[in-house]
Amino acid sequence: MKIIDGKDGVLGRIASYAAKELLQGEEIALVNCDKIIITGARLFTEEEFIKKRSRVGRMQRGPRHIRTSEKIVKRTVRGMLPNYREGRGREAWKRIKCYSGIPKEFEGKKMIEMKAEIKNKFARVKEFAH
Secondary structure (H helix, E strand, O other): EEEEEEEEEHHHHHHHHHHHOOOOOOEEEOOHHEEEEEEOOOHHHHHHHHHHOOOOOOOOOOOOOOHHHHHHHHHHHHHHOOOOOOHHHHHOOOOOOEEOOHHHHHHOOOEEEEOOOOOOOOOEHHHOOO
């Protein structure tokens, strides 16, 4: 099992790395999902999240949108898997676990760090999760 520390890492880079490893048969545990960075202008990113959440169909029940930081990250990884509903995409999807902090079972173990040097125009996943 590979443990990826998401602290100060870029969401897209972490998700693409995790998806690639999942397709090769690895089990992945993503920790510190609430400290992952989303690059770009904060206002634009916030508008996109609000648009997704406010879209509703004709029926009373609209599309479901996730609001926890772990699930936002997990869904980003899912978007990078080929056809997550069947075949090898489904098998890969079953092998990922996401955590908001660092669970006791992973403390002290070797983690893969994917830090990025970003100085401006970013927001953390935690800011969009309610």
